[in-house]
Amino acid sequence: MRSYGEYCSIAKALDVVGDRWTLLIIRELLIRGGCRYTDLKDGLPGIASNLLSDRIRELESAGLVRRENAPPPVATTLFHLTAAGAELLPVLAAIGRWGTRYMMDPADGDEFRGHWFAFPASFFLRDRDPDGPPLSIELRAADSPAVIEIAGGTTHTRLGTAVAPDVVLSGEPRTILALFAGALSAAQAADLGLRIDGDLSALERVLPARADAAADDLTSATRTTRA
Amino acid sequence: MRSYGEYCSIAKALDVVGDRWTLLIIRELLIRGGCRYTDLKDGLPGIASNLLSDRIRELESAGLVRRENAPPPVATTLFHLTAAGAELLPVLAAIGRWGTRYMMDPADGDEFRGHWFAFPASFFLRDRDPDGPPLSIELRAADSPAVIEIAGGTTHTRLGTAVAPDVVLSGEPRTILALFAGALSAAQAADLGLRIDGDLSALERVLPARADAAADDLTSATRTTRA
DNA sequence: CGGCATCCTCTTTGATACTG
DNA sequence: CAGTATCAAAGAGGATGCCG
Numbered sequence: 246m247r248s249y250g251e252y253c254s255i256a257k258a259l260d261v262v263g264d265r266w267t268l269l270i271i272r273e274l275l276i277r278g279g280c281r282y283t284d285l286k287d288g289l290p291g292i293a294s295n296l297l298s299d300r301i302r303e304l305e306s307a308g309l310v311r312r313e314n315a316p317p318p319v320a321t322t323l324f325h326l327t328a329a330g331a332e333l334l335p336v337l338a339a340i341g342r343w344g345t346r347y348m349m350d351p352a353d354g355d356e357f358r359g360h361w362f363a364f365p366a367s368f369f370l371r372d373r374d375p376d377g378p379p380l381s382i383e384l385r386a387a388d389s390p391a392v393i394e395i396a397g398g399t400t401h402t403r404l405g406t407a408v409a410p411d412v413v414l415s416g417e418p419r420t421i422l423a424l425f426a427g428a429l430s431a432a433q434a435a436d437l438g439l440r441i442d443g444d445l446s447a448l449e450r451v452l453p454a455r456a457d458a459a460a461d462d463l464t465s466a467t468r469t470t471r472a
Numbered sequence: 473m474r475s476y477g478e479y480c481s482i483a484k485a486l487d488v489v490g491d492r493w494t495l496l497i498i499r500e501l502l503i504r505g506g507c508r509y510t511d512l513k514d515g516l517p518g519i520a521s522n523l524l525s526d527r528i529r530e531l532e533s534a535g536l537v538r539r540e541n542a543p544p545p546v547a548t549t550l551f552h553l554t555a556a557g558a559e560l561l562p563v564l565a566a567i568g569r570w571g572t573r574y575m576m577d578p579a580d581g582d583e584f585r586g587h588w589f590a591f592p593a594s595f596f597l598r599d600r601d602p603d604g605p606p607l608s609i610e611l612r613a614a615d616s617p618a619v620i621e622i623a624g625g626t627t628h629t630r631l632g633t634a635v636a637p638d639v640v641l642s643g644e645p646r647t648i649l650a651l652f653a654g655a656l657s658a659a660q661a662a663d664l665g666l667r668i669d670g671d672l673s674a675l676e677r678v679l680p681a682r683a684d685a686a687a688d689d690l691t692s693a694t695r696t697t698r699a
Numbered sequence: 700c701g702g703c704a705t706c707c708t709c710t711t712t713g714a715t716a717c718t719g
Numbered sequence: 720c721a722g723t724a725t726c727a728a729a730g731a732g733g734a735t736g737c738c739g
Binding site for chain 2: 246249250251252253254255256257258259260261263265268269272290291329332333335336337338339340341342343344345346347348352354355356357358361364365418419
Binding site for chain 2: 730731732733
């Protein structure tokens with residue numbers, strides 16, 4: 246990216262991460278940790294291969310991404326964030342929180358990946374019993390299932406399935422998100438086609454209060470959806 | 473901007489504000505409030521006039537910017553952020569904080585505007601006597617001077633001069649920033665050519681502790697500068 | 700002067716195909 | 720798996736002109 250040439254920390258930051266796709270590559274590496282090239286490509290549907298290759302090299306020379314020649318059984322290159330790259334977490338959190346307002350419209354042909362729930366889960370879910378037993382919630386909203394693991398008050402999301410999930414949610418990403426955001430109760434989400442299997446009380450343990458405060462994160466489109 | 477087509481709040485947000493210049497336009501409107509077209513152009517050195525025009529219209533139709541036909545004595549169009557636009561403040565704050573690491577290198581030909589100090593001032597300055605009298609610090613680091621006003625524990629930066637500033641800082645933006653960030657003491661900054669006029673104790677009232685914690689916001693380049 | 704619109708050139712992106 | 724190569728399309732940058 247051509248530099249803005251401004252002595253301003255915002256402009257300087259955008260000189261480094263303001264290019265198209267760049268922050269989404271950081272998102273992938275933040276959520277998933279070390280990734281193969283093809284993992285990144287799968288998590289960034291629509292990116293051209295040459296562009297991904299370019300961006301990775303730019304991020305490397307900016308010191309935000311590090312390349313590891315992983316030994317067997319991986320036996321291929323893994324891309325990691327450096328400390329400086331990982332420090333973009335608050336940036337992506339702020340952007341993702343702001344962008345939540347755009348998540349309640351139909352979203353017709355949009356691609357979806359289960360691990361993209363990591364940020365919304367960390368925004369919205371709060372363990373009301375942090376000293377209770379660890380909890381795992383399996384999400385089946387896409388080809389690749391994901392698991393939200395809550396233990397000791399912290400939330401972590403990964404791709405894959407859980408051995409013995411407390412709850413399994415199967416349905417549309419939109420419905421799951423509305424449930425997490427407090428815009429829908431579990432019963433309302435179920436009415437809209439979300440399948441909830443397992444321990445409903447475990448789910449209630451982490452869902453936010455259905456106060457207006459939670460609904461404030463969403464736009465009036467939410468209320469239309471709800472109506 | 474072409475949509476990423478991903479059902480992810482980060483991607484959706486970047487669909488709206490991910491274009492080149494867009495977040496810097498928001499920065500200008502956040503710091504300065506209602507702006508004329510030419511104010512924006514002056515605060516975004518290098519932007520092509522047609523691009524500014526395009527971006528403003530995109531931001532308008534996205535509902536982030538509102539146009540006001542200001543009556544005399546302004547007698548021209550003023551651009552304002554809407555509530556949704558102003559909610560990008562945490563996003564710009566996070567980006568600006570992360571970008572601080574790039575602010576300590578020479579920055580040879582970079583443009584500078586005094587009001588760009590608004591974010592750094594809010595990051596770094598803390599009033600240790602919030603019940604004390606209001607404080608104003610005038611900055612003369614560019615063509616257009618700026619004033620940081622601290623009252624009741626809150627910090628506000630605007631363009632212009634103060635009637636009776638408690639302190640006037642004249643010198644390089646870099647040196648002022650290093651002082652604010654706690655990477656330099658007032659004495660060290662003065663040694664490096666920063667002119668400090670007025671009440672030094674008023675300045676010390678808001679400067680951060682020179683702990684390593686403050687210096688952590690800067691890179692090793694800072695330490696090179698300091699040496 | 701303020702707020703654009705036009706024209707032109709150059710760079711970046713996207714889509715697809717191909718390679719070690 | 721991890722990229723290159725190629726080419727068309729879109730976007731950015733710069734100059735200039737227009738119109739109240």
